Amino acid sequence: MFKKVLIANRGEIALRVLRACRALGAEAVVAYSEADRESLPVGLADEAICIGPPDAQRSYLSAPAVISAALVTGCDAIHPGYGFLSEDEGFAEVVVAHGMTFIGPPANVLERFASKAGTRQLLGAHGLPTIPGSEGMLRDDMHALAEAERIGYPVLVKPSAGGGGKGMRMVRTSRELESVLKVCRSEAKAAFGDDSLYLEKWLDENRHVEVQIAVDRYGHGVHLGERDCSVQRRHQKILEEAPTPTLSDAVRADLTERAIRAVVAAGYENVGTLEFLVDRTGNFYFIEINCRIQVEHPVTESLTGVDLVAMQLRIAAGEPLGISQADIRFSGHAIEFRINAEDPAHDFRPGAGIVERYHAPGGPGVRMDSHLFTGYEVPPYYDSLLGKLIVWGPDRETAIARGRVALEELVIDGITTNVDIHQALLASETFLEGRMTTNLLDRVGSAAFLAAAARV
Amino acid sequence: MPDQVPADARRSPDDDERAADHAAIDRLTGELLPALIAKLGRTGLGELEVREGAWRVRLRRPAGPPVGTRERRASDRGGAERSMDRVPERPPRAQHLHPHPEPPATARSDSRSVATSPAVGIYQPRKDLTIGSRVRAGDRLGAVDMLGVAQEVVAPIDGVVGTSLVEPGEAVEYGQELIVVEFGVPMSTNGTGS
Numbered sequence: 001m002f003k004k005v006l007i008a009n010r011g012e013i014a015l016r017v018l019r020a021c022r023a024l025g026a027e028a029v030v031a032y033s034e035a036d037r038e039s040l041p042v043g044l045a046d047e048a049i050c051i052g053p054p055d056a057q058r059s060y061l062s063a064p065a066v067i068s069a070a071l072v073t074g075c076d077a078i079h080p081g082y083g084f085l086s087e088d089e090g091f092a093e094v095v096v097a098h099g100m101t102f103i104g105p106p107a108n109v110l111e112r113f114a115s116k117a118g119t120r121q122l123l124g125a126h127g128l129p130t131i132p133g134s135e136g137m138l139r140d141d142m143h144a145l146a147e148a149e150r151i152g153y154p155v156l157v158k159p160s161a162g163g164g165g166k167g168m169r170m171v172r173t174s175r176e177l178e179s180v181l182k183v184c185r186s187e188a189k190a191a192f193g194d195d196s197l198y199l200e201k202w203l204d205e206n207r208h209v210e211v212q213i214a215v216d217r218y219g220h221g222v223h224l225g226e227r228d229c230s231v232q233r234r235h236q237k238i239l240e241e242a243p244t245p246t247l248s249d250a251v252r253a254d255l256t257e258r259a260i261r262a263v264v265a266a267g268y269e270n271v272g273t274l275e276f277l278v279d280r281t282g283n284f285y286f287i288e289i290n291c292r293i294q295v296e297h298p299v300t301e302s303l304t305g306v307d308l309v310a311m312q313l314r315i316a317a318g319e320p321l322g323i324s325q326a327d328i329r330f331s332g333h334a335i336e337f338r339i340n341a342e343d344p345a346h347d348f349r350p351g352a353g354i355v356e357r358y359h360a361p362g363g364p365g366v367r368m369d370s371h372l373f374t375g376y377e378v379p380p381y382y383d384s385l386l387g388k389l390i391v392w393g394p395d396r397e398t399a400i401a402r403g404r405v406a407l408e409e410l411v412i413d414g415i416t417t418n419v420d421i422h423q424a425l426l427a428s429e430t431f432l433e434g435r436m437t438t439n440l441l442d443r444v445g446s447a448a449f450l451a452a453a454a455r456v
Numbered sequence: 457m458p459d460q461v462p463a464d465a466r467r468s469p470d471d472d473e474r475a476a477d478h479a480a481i482d483r484l485t486g487e488l489l490p491a492l493i494a495k496l497g498r499t500g501l502g503e504l505e506v507r508e509g510a511w512r513v514r515l516r517r518p519a520g521p522p523v524g525t526r527e528r529r530a531s532d533r534g535g536a537e538r539s540m541d542r543v544p545e546r547p548p549r550a551q552h553l554h555p556h557p558e559p560p561a562t563a564r565s566d567s568r569s570v571a572t573s574p575a576v577g578i579y580q581p582r583k584d585l586t587i588g589s590r591v592r593a594g595d596r597l598g599a600v601d602m603l604g605v606a607q608e609v610v611a612p613i614d615g616v617v618g619t620s621l622v623e624p625g626e627a628v629e630y631g632q633e634l635i636v637v638e639f640g641v642p643m644s645t646n647g648t649g650s
Contacts, residue, residue: 034630034631049576049629050576050629050630050631050632051576051629051630052575052576052630053630059630064602064603064605065575065576065602065630067603068575068576068577068602068603069576069629071603072576072577072578072627072628073627090495098603
């Protein structure tokens with residue numbers, strides 16, 4: 001195991017990594033920007049070192065500053081947390097070139113999984129279903145109609161050179177398809193100078209489900225079940241839970257087993273997450289892989305009792321997993337509420353300022369991962385995550401009940417938070433019945449959603 | 457730019473070799489260099505070197521403008537209390553948890569200012585600098601080596617070099633106080649500071 005680890009991150013995840021280092025007997029050095037001098041991870045660290053100004057480009061995102069800090073403090077490993085430099089293969093490479101260990105997948109593994117299209121192809125070849133689409137580009141209208149028939153309506157017409165929704169149309173019938181092809185071609189031509197189009201199956205009521213995996217250096221891997229992250233706002237996750245409501249045991253087993261088989265075969269290493277879209281009938285399609293620890297990892301930790309950050313450290317240190325799939329037991333139900341400094345009543349406007357009073361909830365099955373304390377000043381430079389409230393219960397109903405109590409008990413005075421949206425979710429029929437889909441909050445609108453919940 | 461070109465390729469009149477050389481130059485300027493420049497930009501590294509066969513390409517970032525030299529309170533943080541050396545008591549010291557742990561800004565002295573570190577790395581003062589040397593604002597007082605790239609430490613004000621708060625070759629963090637510069641001190645005093 002490492003003797004001294006540099007934590008190149010901030011906020012709740014810096015605290016989380018620090019705790020894991022302590023539990024493994026490694027010293028923790030926290031690298032911080034000037035804006036985080038008075039933060040909890042800095043105060044709790046064995047050592048802390050200022051690496052730059054508040055601007056993340058010159059501190060948390062500066063590979064030379066982070067590596068220099070690790071060298072002058074005598075660290076033998078760097079944990080990047082999530083975001084910032086966590087999936088930067090160039091950074092991982094330079095860390096190793098300076099004789100230290102990058103706690104995460106090795107640089108060559110990060111590189112292999114860096115491109116979304118490339119990863120879909122790679123893991124598709126190892127047995128993961130990907131979203132069905134046309135074979136190559138559409139040659140003409142006849143070809144388009146034949147391919148759409150084969151894929152099955154509704155389909156999405158997409159330009160080859162693309163982005164920003166330009167030249168994209170969802171069609172439900174062959175007649176609609178015929179009528180939009182010409183428009184899409186001219187839009188694509190105008191926007192990208194290239195009018196080639198292709199088709200992708202349209203999944204309108206889908207869930208976002210992800211599989212947590214861990215693979216050691218020796219190609220031994222386990223999955224740690226899945227998480228449902230369907231509650232999103234503009235593609236930002238708000239609430240995550242496990243197990244996924246309404247997912248049958250058979251589909252769950254198929255999804256998780258295929259996921260771990262594919263990543264092991266493709267040569268993945270360390271802890272990671274595979275994201276899928278799951279449609280109403282339980283068909284799942286691989287979307288992308290996240291080569292890092294994720295914000296919502298405590299959901300899985302609550303169900304399995306496995307310390308995922310410690311597992312990252314052990315794998316990076318070259319230790320074998322030491323457990324097999326049969327050793328991973330799943331118990332009960334867990335829900336994570338992301339507590340953000342943002343105002344749901346005003347289009348989730350982010351906030352900053354001084355926390356005048358902070359009280360974390362407690363009780364059985366309640367975990368609060370947060371860097372807040374009374375008097376802490378939330379800096380305006382970084383993301384709005386203030387902490388994560390994770391509740392566990394032997395079943396979903398108990399977890400929800402404990403969630404209600406804990407959200408009620410949580411006090412964060414002085415900063416507007418999104419706690420209201422969580423309380424609205426826990427009052428909504430759609431959520432209580434486990435029928436959340438990724439488009440729900442955006443479709444209904446958060447304000448309408450809050451108002452509806454307030455009437456209940 | 458390549459600082460090494462295979463000499464035999466230059467000398468040879470052979471068309472094939474010349475064509476190969478041209479192709480290599482085309483590839484270098486068309487693909488490799490833009491990719492390397494992009495990589496250098498992304499990583500923020502100071503220097504990048506790539507070898508391929510007889511070719512070697514080294515990119516070095518020009519030294520950036522000096523940063524982090526704003527004036528500071530002389531009483532802000534002494535050398536002995538640098539946070540990279542400190543081992544906090546556990547649980548964290550109470551002052552960490554106060555909303556305004558900084559002392560009130562009453563100790564600001566107009567007669568002295570402190571040059572601070574522009575980066576995290578190893579500090580080296582300018583060799584010819586001694587206590588009492590006259591400097592102007594913006595003069596180089598030394599450098600902090602951050603992963604092989606020297607970041608300049610500059611004088612915050614016109615004045616006379618005073619006490620060094622850090623030894624040469626010592627590790628320093630960003631913003632750390634390095635050298636006191638006294639303002640308006642007569643040449644006759646030795647300017648050792650407080």
